[in-house]
Amino acid sequence: MGTVERIQAVANRIKESYDAGNQVVVVVSARSGVTNELVARAKSINPHPNEREMDMLLAVGEQETIALMAMALHALGVPAESRTGAQAGVITNNSHTKARILRVEGGDIPELLSQGMVVIVAGFQGINSSGHISTLGRGGSDLSAVALAAGLNADLCQIFTDVEGVFTADPRIVPDAVKLGEVSYEEMLELASMGTKVMQARAVEFAKKYNVSFEVRSSFNNEPGTIVKEEVASMEDVLVRGVAIDKSQTLVVVSDLPDEPGTAAKLFSALAESNVMVDMIVQNIGREGKANMTFTIPREDSVLAEEVVNRVFQEIGGSLTSTTDIAKLSVVGVGMRSHSGVAATLFETLSEGGINISLIGTSEIKISVAIDLEYADLGVKLAHKAFGLEKAVG
Numbered sequence: 001m002g003t004v005e006r007i008q009a010v011a012n013r014i015k016e017s018y019d020a021g022n023q024v025v026v027v028v029s030a031r032s033g034v035t036n037e038l039v040a041r042a043k044s045i046n047p048h049p050n051e052r053e054m055d056m057l058l059a060v061g062e063q064e065t066i067a068l069m070a071m072a073l074h075a076l077g078v079p080a081e082s083r084t085g086a087q088a089g090v091i092t093n094n095s096h097t098k099a100r101i102l103r104v105e106g107g108d109i110p111e112l113l114s115q116g117m118v119v120i121v122a123g124f125q126g127i128n129s130s131g132h133i134s135t136l137g138r139g140g141s142d143l144s145a146v147a148l149a150a151g152l153n154a155d156l157c158q159i160f161t162d163v164e165g166v167f168t169a170d171p172r173i174v175p176d177a178v179k180l181g182e183v184s185y186e187e188m189l190e191l192a193s194m195g196t197k198v199m200q201a202r203a204v205e206f207a208k209k210y211n212v213s214f215e216v217r218s219s220f221n222n223e224p225g226t227i228v229k230e231e232v233a234s235m236e237d238v239l240v241r242g243v244a245i246d247k248s249q250t251l252v253v254v255s256d257l258p259d260e261p262g263t264a265a266k267l268f269s270a271l272a273e274s275n276v277m278v279d280m281i282v283q284n285i286g287r288e289g290k291a292n293m294t295f296t297i298p299r300e301d302s303v304l305a306e307e308v309v310n311r312v313f314q315e316i317g318g319s320l321t322s323t324t325d326i327a328k329l330s331v332v333g334v335g336m337r338s339h340s341g342v343a344a345t346l347f348e349t350l351s352e353g354g355i356n357i358s359l360i361g362t363s364e365i366k367i368s369v370a371i372d373l374e375y376a377d378l379g380v381k382l383a384h385k386a387f388g389l390e391k392a393v394g
């Protein structure tokens with residue numbers, strides 16, 4: 001919701017749904033850019049802003065849009081009232097800036113609905129047991145929407161966003177990528193957390209835990225989006241659901257480590273304590289009882305990770321090299337559980353394209369490879385073609 005016009009456009013859609021006889025609760029996020037602006041302002045005043053005050057500040061963005069949305073609905077003759085996260089009974093734990101939702105009590109929303117009101121709830125925010133405002137992490141309005149749908153027992157949960165749904169690959173890279181009709185929570189998690197950036201991963205995890213099926217669709221048109229739901233047997237018929245790419249990885253090679261119990265624990269505990277998310281770890285034994293480890297991290301954490309690893313070296317020894325421009329390409333699909341040969345097809349395709357693989361990681365429903373960033377788009381195109389995804393069922 002960037003502008004007044006956008007808010008009015010959304011209000012019109014809400015009116016349509018209301019006029020069709022639905023009870024409607026709308027979760028809104030801040031106007032686009034506002035949260036970033038508030039973060040920047042805070043950091044210009046204090047490079048390490050207190051997290052409680054940060055939440056107090058960031059919650060403002062959504063408080064603006066709930067009021068404006070209610071007013072826009074009034075202008076259309078639709079009875080509506082806004083509620084903050086606290087008023088909607090979104091109860092979180094005590095951590096700030098990335099609070100977890102403990103439960104959604106709903107406040108007086110059921111009463112308002114039965115009075116024929118549309119209720120507009122501020123996304124991204126809640127309240128903790130000490131009565132302080134908390135926020136749910138960037139993109140947290142998605143989580144608010146899913147949690148309210150669960151808490152209020154909604155029949156339908158729709159996430160309106162700036163993409164049309166979940167695609168077999170990023171359509172900007174693969175023009176004949178297909179919008180998927182439905183995906184399982186797990187596939188969505190893999191596709192949303194890596195590159196396709198459709199919605200907040202924590203929101204999908206919450207939906208999976210409480211089995212809230214939802215639809216991701218565009219706020220700019222009326223096309224149906226993608227339904228995300230519990231896995232059903234027929235989903236396994238499809239080998240690969242989509243190709244995801246994460247272009248923001250760094251590859252770290254740590255050599256000459258002591259090959260003895262506790263080495264990996266020391267290294268990765270230290271990284272975890274500094275909140276560096278490590279992915280795709282490989283260890284192998286080098287010469288003279290020394291071990292090497294290779295892993296990937298988010299590029300933005302490169303400097304921090306080097307500091308942390310160097311600190312661990314002071315205790316156990318070792319040396320480090322890193323390659324910053326790495327992409328992680330993944331093929332994802334629950335069908336991999338019951339079919340073999342996916343990895344071989346992927347490796348063959350990449351090799352035909354002259355793309356070197358630095359690291360391989362697998363899970364039950366995913367095969368990931370680390371490749372040079374400059375080959376990222378080519379890799380996605382080739383994999384998309386190799387698995388025939390342009391013929392996927394939309």
Ligand code: ASP
Nearest residue numbers: 029035124138139140141
């Ligand atoms: N306004 C918050 C953010 O920018 C929450 C959201 O947009 O979902 O992260």
Ligand code: MG
Nearest residue numbers: 029139141142
């Ligand atoms: Mg958002």
